[in-house]
Amino acid sequence: GQQLNQSPQSMFIQEGEDVSMNCTSSSIFNTWLWYKQDPGEGPVLLIALYKAGELTSNGRLTAQFGITRKDSFLNISASIPSDVGIYFCAGQLRTDSNYQLIWGAGTKLIIKP
Amino acid sequence: GAGVSQSPSNKVTEKGKDVELRCDPISGHTALYWYRQSLGQGLEFLIYFQGNSAPDKSGLPSDRFSAERTGGSVSTLTIQRTQQEDSAVYLCASSPQGLTARGFGPGTRLTVL
Numbered sequence: 001g002q003q004l005n006q007s008p009q010s011m012f013i014q015e016g017e018d019v020s021m022n023c024t025s026s027s028i029f030n031t032w033l034w035y036k037q038d039p040g041e042g043p044v045l046l047i048a049l050y051k052a053g054e055l056t057s058n059g060r061l062t063a064q065f066g067i068t069r070k071d072s073f074l075n076i077s078a079s080i081p082s083d084v085g086i087y088f089c090a091g092q093l094r095t096d097s098n099y100q101l102i103w104g105a106g107t108k109l110i111i112k113p
Numbered sequence: 114g115a116g117v118s119q120s121p122s123n124k125v126t127e128k129g130k131d132v133e134l135r136c137d138p139i140s141g142h143t144a145l146y147w148y149r150q151s152l153g154q155g156l157e158f159l160i161y162f163q164g165n166s167a168p169d170k171s172g173l174p175s176d177r178f179s180a181e182r183t184g185g186s187v188s189t190l191t192i193q194r195t196q197q198e199d200s201a202v203y204l205c206a207s208s209p210q211g212l213t214a215r216g217f218g219p220g221t222r223l224t225v226l
Contacts, residue, residue, distance in 0.1 A: 004155070033213060042117070042204050042217025043156070088155055092213065100169070101148075101214070103155030 003027075006089050006104025013079055014112055021087060021107040022073040029091030032065050032072040033101070037086045046087075047074070076109075084111055115139065117218035119205050125224045126195055134190040134221045138207030145188050146214055147180060150202045159203075162188065164210065195225045 006023045013019060023032075031050050035043035047058050049065035049072060056063055062075045076083055089104040118137040126132050138145050143164045148156040158172035162182045173179070177195075182188040192199055203221045206214035 006155070031213065040219065042206070042220055044217070045213065045215040048213055090156075100158050100161065100172070101146075101156070103148075103157070105153070105155045 004089060004091060004102055004104040006107055008107055009105070010108040010110065012110050012112055015079060015081060017079055019076040019079055019083070019109060020073060021089075022071060023089035023091075023104045024071045025091055025102070026070070027091065027093070027102070028069045029093060029102075030069075031092035032063070033090040033092060034061075034063050034072070034074045035088045035090060037088065037106070039085075043088055079109075079111060081111055084109055116216055117205055117207055119203075119218040119221050121221055122219065123222045123224075125226065127226050128197060129194055131191065131193045132195055132223065134192075134203050134223070136188045136190070136205030136207075136218060138186065138188070138205070140186075141209070142207035143185065143210040144208045144212070144214070145182060146206045146208075147188070147190050148204045148206070148217070150204055150220070152201075156204060159190070192223075195223075197225045199223060200225045 004023050004025050034047045036046050037043040047056050047063040052069045053067050054065040060077045064073055086106040086108050088106045090101040093100050120135045145162040147159040149159055150156050160180045161169040177193045180190045204217045206217040208214045
C-alpha cells in the first residue's frame, strides 16, 4: 500500500533556529498537506499544496510540493516556543469522488530552553 | 465558531465489550472522516462520509468496526468485541464538500484492558 516516509522523527532545536522536515512517498499525490498537532488536540491544517512545484508560505512556515509529486518539505523560520508539537505530512489521493489521506508518522519538534 | 466535537474524550473498556464513539461535525459540513492514531504513529484512515453518497469504508480494519452518519450530521463509530490492539486515539474531522479536512476534533482515547 501507499506509504509516506517522514523525517526526521524528532528535532531538538534552539529558539530562533530554522527547522526543516520532509516527506517522501512511493506514490504520486494530487495534494500535499502539512498539519500540526498539539498535545491532547487533533491535527490542524497549516498548509495545503495543490500543484507540483508549488511553494506556499503561511507566516514563518514555507512548504513546497515536489516536482515529481512524490515529496514535500516544510520549513519553519526563526522558531518560537509555541512551534513545539508534532508536524505531520499527508498526501491526498482522489479515488472516484472520495478522498483519502495517507499520513507520515510525524516529526516531533522540541525547543531546548 | 464551534469546531468538531467528540465524545467521550476518554474511554476505558474491557476486552470483548462493544464501544460507541461519537462525532459532532461542524454545522453544514457535508464530508466527515474518521481516523485512528496509535501512539507515535501517523493517522490511519478508517471511513469517509460525503453527503448522501455511500461511505468509503475501505479503511475499516475488520468487520468489528462500523460507522453511521444520521441525518447527514452526527456520526457514530462502533467497535464490537474490542481487542487490545484497538487501543488508540480515534479522531474525527469534517469539511465542506470537496475540500480538505482543515481541523480535527480532539479525539477519543480508547483503552482496551
